[in-house]
Amino acid sequence: MLWTIAAVLVVLWLIGVVSSTTIGGFIHVLLVIAVIVVLLNLIQNRKR
Numbered sequence: 001m002l003w004t005i006a007a008v009l010v011v012l013w014l015i016g017v018v019s020s021t022t023i024g025g026f027i028h029v030l031l032v033i034a035v036i037v038v039l040l041n042l043i044q045n046r047k048r
Helices: 002-019 023-047
Strands: none
Touching: 002 023
């Protein structure tokens, strides 16, 4: 589920980069949040 959300956000981020609209900034924030969540998930899985 987490990987699906991250993939969707990456696709939306790429669309935002290509279209260069104001929503692109919002998508960049979502992408950063998604990357942080994925990294936290990976770190937590390694500790188990």
